[in-house]
Every structure is written in C-alpha cells, then in structure tokens.
Amino acid sequence: MSALAVVVAMALSALLIATTGGSPLDSLNAIIQGSVGSPAAWTTTLLNATPLLVVAAGACISSRSGIFNIGQEGQVLIGAMAATAVSLRLALVGPALLVLGMFAAAVAGGVWASLSAVMHRLRGVNIVVSTLLMTFVAQQLISYAVNTPWLLQATRIGSTAPPPESNQIPVGAQLGSIGHYPQLQLNLGLFLALVLTVVVAVAMARTRWGFELKMMGLNPLTAQHAGVRVSRLGAVALGLSGAFAGIAGAVLIASPVGNFRLQPGVSSNFGWDGLLVALVARNRPIVAVPFAVLFGILRSGGNFVAATGVPSFLVDVVKGLLVLAFVAPPALADMLQRRAATAKAARSASTRSADLEGVAA
Amino acid sequence: MDPAGGAASALQLLGITKSYGSVVACDAVDLAINKGEIHGLLGENGAGKSTLMKILLGLVHRDAGSIVYGGKPVEINTPQVAAALGLGMVHQHFSLIEPLRVWENVILGDVGRIDRLAACRQVEEVGLRYGLPINPMARVEQLSAGERQRVELIKCLRRDPAVLILDEPTSVLTQAESAELFSVLRRVVQEENRAVILISHKLAEITAATDRVTVLSKGRVVFQSATGDTTATELARQMVGREVSLRAEAAALGVLPVEQYRVELASAEQVESASPDRPAALRLRELEVDVGGVAVVKRLSLDVRAGEIVGLYGVEGNGQSTLGDVLSGLVQPTSGSIELGGVPVELNRPGALQRAGLGIVPEDRHRCGVVLDMSVAENLSLKALGDIGGRHLLSRRKMHAVARRLVAEFNIVAPSLDAPVRSVSGGNQQRLVVARELSANPTVLVAAQPTRGLDVAAIEDMYLRLREAASSGVAVLLISTELEEVMELCSRVAVISSGRITGVLSIVEATAERLGMLVGGMAA
Ligand SMILES: Nc1ncnc2c1ncn2[C@@H]1O[C@H](COP(=O)(O)OP(=O)(O)OP(=O)(O)O)[C@@H](O)[C@H]1O
Numbered sequence: 110m111s112a113l114a115v116v117v118a119m120a121l122s123a124l125l126i127a128t129t130g131g132s133p134l135d136s137l138n139a140i141i142q143g144s145v146g147s148p149a150a151w152t153t154t155l156l157n158a159t160p161l162l163v164v165a166a167g168a169c170i171s172s173r174s175g176i177f178n179i180g181q182e183g184q185v186l187i188g189a190m191a192a193t194a195v196s197l198r199l200a201l202v203g204p205a206l207l208v209l210g211m212f213a214a215a216v217a218g219g220v221w222a223s224l225s226a227v228m229h230r231l232r233g234v235n236i237v238v239s240t241l242l243m244t245f246v247a248q249q250l251i252s253y254a255v256n257t258p259w260l261l262q263a264t265r266i267g268s269t270a271p272p273p274e275s276n277q278i279p280v281g282a283q284l285g286s287i288g289h290y291p292q293l294q295l296n297l298g299l300f301l302a303l304v305l306t307v308v309v310a311v312a313m314a315r316t317r318w319g320f321e322l323k324m325m326g327l328n329p330l331t332a333q334h335a336g337v338r339v340s341r342l343g344a345v346a347l348g349l350s351g352a353f354a355g356i357a358g359a360v361l362i363a364s365p366v367g368n369f370r371l372q373p374g375v376s377s378n379f380g381w382d383g384l385l386v387a388l389v390a391r392n393r394p395i396v397a398v399p400f401a402v403l404f405g406i407l408r409s410g411g412n413f414v415a416a417t418g419v420p421s422f423l424v425d426v427v428k429g430l431l432v433l434a435f436v437a438p439p440a441l442a443d444m445l446q447r448r449a450a451t452a453k454a455a456r457s458a459s460t461r462s463a464d465l466e467g468v469a470a
Numbered sequence: 471m472d473p474a475g476g477a478a479s480a481l482q483l484l485g486i487t488k489s490y491g492s493v494v495a496c497d498a499v500d501l502a503i504n505k506g507e508i509h510g511l512l513g514e515n516g517a518g519k520s521t522l523m524k525i526l527l528g529l530v531h532r533d534a535g536s537i538v539y540g541g542k543p544v545e546i547n548t549p550q551v552a553a554a555l556g557l558g559m560v561h562q563h564f565s566l567i568e569p570l571r572v573w574e575n576v577i578l579g580d581v582g583r584i585d586r587l588a589a590c591r592q593v594e595e596v597g598l599r600y601g602l603p604i605n606p607m608a609r610v611e612q613l614s615a616g617e618r619q620r621v622e623l624i625k626c627l628r629r630d631p632a633v634l635i636l637d638e639p640t641s642v643l644t645q646a647e648s649a650e651l652f653s654v655l656r657r658v659v660q661e662e663n664r665a666v667i668l669i670s671h672k673l674a675e676i677t678a679a680t681d682r683v684t685v686l687s688k689g690r691v692v693f694q695s696a697t698g699d700t701t702a703t704e705l706a707r708q709m710v711g712r713e714v715s716l717r718a719e720a721a722a723l724g725v726l727p728v729e730q731y732r733v734e735l736a737s738a739e740q741v742e743s744a745s746p747d748r749p750a751a752l753r754l755r756e757l758e759v760d761v762g763g764v765a766v767v768k769r770l771s772l773d774v775r776a777g778e779i780v781g782l783y784g785v786e787g788n789g790q791s792t793l794g795d796v797l798s799g800l801v802q803p804t805s806g807s808i809e810l811g812g813v814p815v816e817l818n819r820p821g822a823l824q825r826a827g828l829g830i831v832p833e834d835r836h837r838c839g840v841v842l843d844m845s846v847a848e849n850l851s852l853k854a855l856g857d858i859g860g861r862h863l864l865s866r867r868k869m870h871a872v873a874r875r876l877v878a879e880f881n882i883v884a885p886s887l888d889a890p891v892r893s894v895s896g897g898n899q900q901r902l903v904v905a906r907e908l909s910a911n912p913t914v915l916v917a918a919q920p921t922r923g924l925d926v927a928a929i930e931d932m933y934l935r936l937r938e939a940a941s942s943g944v945a946v947l948l949i950s951t952e953l954e955e956v957m958e959l960c961s962r963v964a965v966i967s968s969g970r971i972t973g974v975l976s977i978v979e980a981t982a983e984r985l986g987m988l989v990g991g992m993a994a
C-alpha cells in the first residue's frame with residue numbers, strides 16, 4: 110500500500126511537471142544527479158539531512174509524550190541566533206567556542222519552547238497554537254537582531270549600509286569535516302546528529318524516563334496514577350524538543366548550508382521539514398534517519414531542477430506528495446473500505462426495510 | 471411470535487471462526503437468534519463473546535463462516551453496514567468522549583446539520599421511553615459509570631435497532647437499574663418484535679431475563695437451552711467445566727437472600743475483633759473533595775484496620791468514583807488527610823499513596839488502570855519500574871520475568887506478554903490490574919467494584935484473594951454497589967450517600983433495612 114502510494118505520488122509529480130511544461134525525466138535526472146550523482150552532491154545532501162535529523166529526533170520526544178510542538182522553525186532560528194551571538198561575541202579558542210555555541214543554542218531553543226509550557230500552565234493556552242505562533246515572534250526577533258547594529262548586524266565597511274545579516278562566525282566556531290575523501294566531505298554535524306538520534310532512541314526504548322514518556326503519551330491518567338508528574342514530564346519533553354531544534358539551528362550556522370552567518374531566512378524551512386520527517390517516521394528516531402536523508406535528497410536535488418526549466422517550488426509540491434504518500438495510506442485504506450461497505454449496505458438496507466415493514470404489519 | 475415456539479430467526483451465525491495467531495477466539499460458532507427473544511450469551515473471561523459480537527458488528531473480520539440476516543446472507547464489513555442493517559451494540563467498555571456533553575455524544579457519527587434542541591429532546595424522549603433518565607446537557611466526564619452506561623444505551627436505542635447487542639451492560643448498573651433495564655428490554659422485545667443478545671456474567675440475570683441461553687467456552691458453543699429448562703448451577707458448570715461454589719458468585723450477583731449468611735457470618739468468624747486496638751492502617755480524615763466547584767465528597771472519615779475488610783456501600787454516583795480518584799492520586803482533596811499506618815500522606819506528591827503502601831483496583835480500568843496500547847508485560851510493571859531495572863535503565867528481561875510469573879499466578883489469559891492490553895479480554899484486563907496491585911505487597915488494598923466483568927470462577931478467585939490478603943494482614947477497603955458482595959466479604963460496612971458517610975455498621979448489625987435507610991441518607 111505504501112509502495113503503491115509512493116508510486117502514485119511519483120506519477121502525480123511527473124504529471125505536474127509535464128503540465129507545467131517541463132520534462133519529468135529530466136527533472137528526475139536532475140534530482141538524482143544533484144543529490145547522489147557525485148561525491149560533491151552527496152556532500153550537499155548529507156549537509157541538508159543533518160539539521161533535519163536533529164529537529165526530527167527532538168520532535169519524536171515531544172510527540173511521544175502526547176504534546177505536539179510544531180514550532181521548530183522558530184526554535185531553529187532562536188538556536189541559530191544564540192549560537193551566532195556566542196560565536197561572535199566571546200573570545201574563545203575554536204572548539205570551546207563551538208561547544209559553547211551549541212550549548213547556548215540548545216538552552217535558547219529549549220527555553221523558547223518552554224515558554225509555551227508556561228503559557229499553558231498559567232493561562233491554559235493550547236500548546237500546538239502557542240508553539241506555532243511563537244515561530245512568527247522568533248522570525249521578527251531575528252529580523253530585528255540582524256537589522257540593529259549594536260545587536261548582530263554586520264559591521265559597517267566604508268559608507269555603505271551593511272546588509273541585514275550578521276558577520277561570518279570565526280572559523281574556529283565552524284563545524285569541520287572528518288576524513289579526507291576526494292570531493293566527499295562528511296561534516297562533523299552529521300555525526301553529532303546521528304549520535305543524538307541514537308541517544309534519543311535508546312532513551313525512549315530502554316530507560317525508565319522513556320517508559321514514563323510513552324505511558325504519558327498513551328494514557329496520562331494512568332501515568333499520573335503510577336506516580337509520573339505528567340505536567341513536569343510534558344514540560345521537559347517540550348523543552349527538549351525545543352533544545353534539539355535549537356541545536357539544529359546552531360548546526361545550520363556552523364555548517365556551509367547556513368553560510369556561517371545569521372540571516373532572517375537561515376532556517377529555510379528546516380524546522381518544518383524536520384517535523385515532517387518525524388511525522389513520516391511515526392516518531393521512531395532511527396526510522397527518521399533514512400527519511401532525513403530522503404528529504405535531504407529532495408533539498409539538494411531540488412536546486413538542480415530549476416535548471417531544467419521547472420519552477421523550483423514544484424519540488425516542494427513533490428515533497429508534500431511524498432509525505433502524503435507515507436502518512437496517508439492507512440487512513441485512506443480505511444476510508445475507501447468504509448465507502449464501499451456503506452454503499453453496499455445502503456443497497457441491502459432498502460430491501461431490508463421492506464422486510465421489516467412486513468413484520469410490523 | 472411466541473419466543474419459546476420456533477419463531478422466525480432474525481439472525482444466524484454459521485461456522486464463525488476467528489483466530490488471533492495461535493489463539494482461537496471463535497471456533498466454528500453456530501448461533502441463531504430469533505425475533506422476539508432475549509438471547510443470553512455466557513462464557514468465561516476470554517471465551518470469545520465480545521469477539522463474536524464484534525464480528526457481527528463489522529468491527530472484527532472473521533476468518534471463516536457466514537452471517538444470515540433476515541433470511542439472506544450478508545457481508546458485514548464495517549460498523550456502518552451493521553448500523554444500516556439495524557444491528558446496534560452497547561460495548562463492554564465505554565466509547566464516550568469525556569469532554570463532550572451527553573447529547574453531543576449521542577449524535578456523534580450522524581451526518582447532516584446539528585440541531586442541539588432536537589438532539590436534546592430526543593435524548594429525553596428515548597430516556598423516558600426506556601426508563602433511562604439523563605440530563606442531555608451534562609458533560610460525560612462528570613457522570614458516574616452507571617450514568618455513562620445509560621448514555622451508551624440511549625445512543626444505541628435511539629436508532630431503533632432490530633437486533634440489540636448488549637455486552638455486559640449491567641456490570642456498572644445497580645440492581646434496581648438493571649431490573650428496570652430488563653423490563654424495558656422485555657417490553658421492546660415483545661411489543662416491537664426485536665431481538666436482543668445479552669452478554670453477562672451474572673447468572674441470576676441470565677436466568678431471569680432471557681428466553682434462551684448459549685454458553686461459549688474457549689470459542690466453541692458448548693451448551694444451548696431454553697432458559698426455562700436449565701438452572702444457574704447447570705450454566706455455571708457448563709461454563710467453567712467443573713462445579714463452582716455459587717455462593718461467592720451469588721454474593722457478587724445478588725441472588726442469595728442477605729439475612730441468611732449474615733447470621734452464618736456472625737457466628738462463624740469474628741473478624742472485627744481481630745485488631746481493635748492497633749492503629750488504623752488506612753485512615754481517611756474529614757476528606758472534602760470538589761469537582762468543578764461542586765462538593766462531591768463531604769467530610770468523609772473512615773478507618774480500616776489491618777486484617778479487616780471494610781465495605782463502602784452505596785448507590786452509584788454518591789461520591790465513590792471521586793473518592794476512588796483521590797485514592798488513585800488523580801484528584802486532590804480540598805481539605806482533610808489520608809493516613810497510612812498513622813502517617814499522613816503528602817497527597818500532592820505523585821505516587822505518594824502507592825509508595826506509602828496503598829494498592830488500588832480502580833473502578834474504570836481503561837481510564838486509569840491500564841494503558842491499552844502498551845503490552846501486557848509493560849502494564850504489569852508500570853507501577854513498579856524500580857523492580858525491573860535500576861534508577862535509569864530498564865531491563866526487558868526482568869520485566870518479562872515478572873510478567874511471566876504474574877500471568878501464571880493470576881491466570882491471566884493473553885495472546886502473549888508483548889500483546890497490547892487492548893487485545894486482552896475484559897475480564898483478563900481486570901485480572902491484570904489485580905495482579906499488579908497485589909504483587910506490590912500493599913498494606914492497604916482498595917478494590918473498587920473489583921468483580922465487574924469477571925466470570926463466575928474469577929469472582930470466586932477474587933474473593934479468595936481479597937480474603938487471603940486480609941488474613942495476611944492487609945487492610946482491605948471494598949467499594950461496592952452490590953449489597954450481597956459487601957455482606958459476603960466485609961466485617962464492617964460504611965454506607966455512603968451524597969458524598970458523606972451516613973453510618974458504619976458491623977456486619978452483625980447490618981440488616982438490609984438499616985442499610986437501606988442509610989443508603990437513602992437517613993441515620994439508622
Ligand atoms: N485484537 C486481538 N488480538 C489478539 N488476541 C485477541 C484480540 N482480541 C481478542 N483476543 C483474544 O481472543 C480471546 C477472546 O476474547 P474476547 O474479548 O472475545 O473474550 P470475552 O468472552 O469477551 O471475555 P470477557 O468476559 O473477559 O470480556 C481472548 O483470549 C483474547 O485475548
């Protein structure tokens with residue numbers, strides 16, 4: 110069923126590309142060439158997959174506890190801002206700066222998400238809504254920061270006004286590559302993402318904390334009865350998912366994807382897509398790994414599609430179709446079956462009511 | 471249309487088979503339901519009753535067999551088909567949405583415009599017609615189990631089903647409510663020529679209310695008879711495959727005259743004299759609980775000493791559920807205290823009651839007793855995670871070892887230890903909760919309606935366990951709406967009415983009349 114849905118999604122995408130005047134085959138070729146066709150392409154793909162995976166791992170935590178944080182996009186931005194601030198302002202040697210930047214990003218993202226928990230606690234504000242709205246606040250905040258000279262705006266050179274972005278962070282605060290393969294660079298961030306994912310997977314499957322998290326997500330009353338502080342655990346889960354998004358923001362800034370500087374659009378939907386990765390992986394961190402790579406492929410390959418004369422936003426449509434293909438089949442199967450059955454019942458019911466009238470008379 | 475003389479069959483099940491892995495839930499079941507009859511369906515926990523009915527309702531898909539309805543073979547793949555055919559079912563477990571109001575729950579699943587007034591009127595009409603009074607504007611979360619059951623019934627009855635399936639409808643009703651329901655059913659069946667399938671573990675109900683009866687055992691039909699030609703004892707034997715003491719069961723089901731064993735008890739065991747001067751193991755002191763601004767429990771004080779079983783008896787909806795929630799750690803009392811072994815429990819700390827040695831079998835196991843989508847093994851361990859691992863890590867191996875031991879000790883029938891609790895039969899879910907609570911070696915055990923949904927043999931077993939627990943020094947508080955159950959098990963009975971205790975009687979003083987007066991809120 111899932112396979113079928115993916116095929117349908119592909120077919121639909123092909124049709125869409127064809128009707129907008131492009132060639133589906135060329136597009137497919139462009140995507141493949143641009144994402145996995147060469148070591149350099151792989152490099153870009155994995156660089157893109159990295160923040161997605163970090164966001165997804167965090168989203169798994171909050172969703173498992175039954176709390177839906179959908180504000181990762183904003184938390185990524187806040188994390189990116191914190192990492193940039195630390196990297197630019199503190200005069201530390203390389204690795205320490207990097208570690209501190211990551212740490213600051215985690216704290217900032219976590220606190221940002223926790224604000225929603227606080228609002229929920231104090232005023233009963235719905236968490237889904239508040240995390241979403243906080244994303245827009247975050248966007249404004251970043252925009253303000255990079256437009257304000259005494260905050261993070263780039264230093265003025267000569268008399269021209271500096272662009273709305275920060276300075277580049279020092280090389281010491283950037284994530285380097287490991288190993289030397291011709292053309293292929295494996296960024297340190299990827300390993301960080303994988304380690305974090307494994308840690309989350311183990312914590313959820315093997316620890317007492319993970320057990321309580323799962324219990325709370327499936328039946329909060331039983332969890333409370335069993336001695337779990339549900340409101341606290343929920344706040345922790347929300348904060349952690351925010352912290353992961355924050356780390357993703359720091360990874361963005363410290364890797365070539367984010368150009369090593371804070372810009373208003375630096376999060377470029379990594380938050381949203383990371384959330385989608387978790388959704389498609391049904392909150393299983395390890396399963397999120399291949400899906401993060403798949404989304405990375407679409408991102409890196411998508412940039413090449415434009416070259417074939419197809420509007421690049423179509424890549425987003427394809428992405429959407431793929432998500433639907435993975436998420437929709439169970440719901441769809443159910444619905445189709447129900448449809449067919451009701452239709453059949455309606456037919457036999459008309460004969461039956463005749464029977465019943467006979468009985469009643 | 472005389473039910474006894476071979477009436478036209480409304481519904482026939484032929485060779486219905488369903489297995490879950492190696493478990494055969496239904497094994498070539500043949501069953502014919504006639505128009506104008508109430509058909510009783512009996513069987514041990516896990517015999518396959520609910521599964522069979524879910525197949526009929528299109529909720530579960532059979533492996534083999536066919537269904538003939540109104541003389542024609544039908545395919546029932548979904549509940550919508552079943553509803554269109556005129557099959558309605560009230561499930562063993564509630565399927566109501568708690569934050570919604572009664573009328574909203576009732577019309578849930580309808581299509582078209584929503585008309586609140588019409589819906590409310592309909593709820594009232596149906597309620598009136600079938601003797602199921604309920605306020606359509608009430609929120610379901612504030613209703614007692616008995617009231618929720620009424621909502622479920624109304625939801626089903628308003629569609630005028632030709633075949634009505636009731637899966638243990640009375641396990642949460644009082645006797646008076648049950649009697650009322652049966653007279654309604656009888657009228658419906660006779661006047662409107664419908665058919666009713668009634669699943670129940672209460673033999674007294676089956677013998678009193680049904681026309682024919684079928685006994686399932688391990689998925690097979692083992693016995694079928696006109697109700698008039700059989701007896702409760704015979705049915706119990708057919709069900710369990712051996713003789714059972716109907717006394718325990720009779721107590722839970724309310725078929726033996728009360729006075730009779732009150733005298734027996736008084737002369738036989740003088741339990742209450744066992745520990746008069748030791749401090750109470752459980753002491754409720756001036757408990758006051760508000761729910762949504764309404765005082766539900768009022769200045770409730772009660773002592774339970776080690777080694778005794780105290781009954782808290784009263785009609786459903788008089789504060790017992792809320793008291794149960796307090797003892798489960800779900801609700802904080804507005805004032806008052808709970809002491810275990812003389813030490814006040816800090817109720818605002820999660821799990822404090824449990825750490826202090828209180829075990830509880832909650833009234834509604836799905837709500838706060840189990841996590842349906844977690845496995846049997848996980849559910850057996852969820853209150854004692856410390857036992858299956860260290861401070862942080864959990865050991866799957868230990869968890870399975872604990873589960874294997876408890877499943878064997880408490881005769882829990884489950885497809886496997888890793889199967890979700892959702893797939894375990896209702897009675898076995900109850901055993902699971904009891905197993906978990908008793909295995910924690912509590913000093914105080916609170917059992918709220920513990921025999922709800924248990925079969926005859928399991929009730930016997932439950933009583934034995936409660937008595938054993940008491941005789942090994944556990945203080946047992948039995949919250950029950952069944953007079954006979956309280957009389958059978960307890961040495962003292964406290965009566966609760968409108969959230970307060972109207973009197974505490976020793977079992978020797980407790981007569982049906984005195985208890986009746988206390989239940990009505992009068993001092994006796
Ligand atoms: N979804 C499922 N997956 C696996 N096994 C199942 C599932 N549903 C039911 N079973 C098994 O089928 C058997 C019959 O269950 P069923 O719920 O029909 O029993 P029952 O007669 O209604 O019992 P009770 O009186 O306890 O409610 C049980 O052994 C149960 O474990």
Ligand SMILES: [Mg+2]
Binds near residue numbers: 896
């Ligand atoms: Mg059942």
